[in-house]
Amino acid sequence: MAELTLLEAVNLALARALEDDPDVVLIGQDIGVNGGVFRATGGLLARFGEQRVRDTPLAETVIAASAVGMAVQGMKPVAEIQFAGFMYSCFDQLINHAGRLRTRTRGRLSCPMVLRTPVGGGIHAPEHHSESPEGWLSHIPGIKVVTPASPASAYGLLLAAIRDPDPVVFLEPTRLYRLLKEPVEDDGVALPLGRAFVRREGTDISLIGWGAALVEVGQAAQTLAEQGVSAEVIDVASLRPLDSETILASVKKTGRCLIVHEAPRLYGAGAEIAAQIASEALMSLVAPVGRLAGYDTVMPLARLEDDYLPSAARIVDAALGLMAYR
DSSP: OEEEEHHHHHHHHHHHHHHHOTTEEEEETTSSSSOOTTSTTTTHHHHHOTTTEEEOOSOHHHHHHHHHHHHHTTOEEEEEOSSGGGOGGGHHHIIIIITTHHHHTTTSOOOOOEEEEEEOSOSOOOTTSSOOOHHHHHTSTTOEEEOOSSHHHHHHHHHHHHHOSSOEEEEEEGGGTTTOEEEEOOSOOOOOTTOOEEEEOOSSEEEEEOTTHHHHHHHHHHHHHHTTOOEEEEEOOEEETTOHHHHHHHHHHHSOEEEEEEEESTTOHHHHHHHHHHHHSGGGOSSOOEEEEEOSSOOOOHHHHHHHSOOHHHHHHHHHHHHTOO
């Protein structure tokens, strides 16, 4: 079994989807000849041809609109937006067309498209290259929002997204593209959408996060273990649909929870999770629901980026603060 980066796992899943299903088509700026801005689609044009791997102009609205149109006609487009900060012009297509097609047509039509884009900070990129829009996207009815936290989950979740009959926005943590490797088997097996994963068992506190934040969450869990605190790590993976059952089961077991994400705290996806915990697991809590997130500002440029992102040290401090409640 090959050891792959998350980027290589994305490429492998795309190749598998193209191989298995003739209706799958990739579109996006520079995804063909250049293999994409991060090379996620490298080699696929040569292998599958320009009818399956199509370069587009620098026009995000057109990319999203084309994907909607292709999906309506029975194809399964996988569109790439080079950075999440460039996808805001796609919201019209996502909100007014992709997300509504099934209900608008009373189930007669669906929109089996995937919109892939790199998200999050940590690569010292310019403005608009490090956005965390999962909260905005998760608020759109009819859209699934998925973000992997490892190479293996990227492979399985992307295959599931491509096979899903409804639109999926697939958020790929840019910081993880080449950060780590793990064994990934090209077996064509998809992971379920709408399912959270328990990455580490624990009994004292639940650390809940998604995407790149899971790196620091995992480091914090190890540090806490060395201090005698058993932390359970929950990888949310699908922001919508949200696996409330797994999250609530963990919090009811530990009695404490800390939600960690890179997006600004105000109106972030963590607020919805916190509200559900307060509503459904209040009597199990022995401490307030904690949230540790990015600050309520745009992602800063390189010099302040590390101060903005939740670090393992900040996660440990916040978790120990919750452990102090008795």
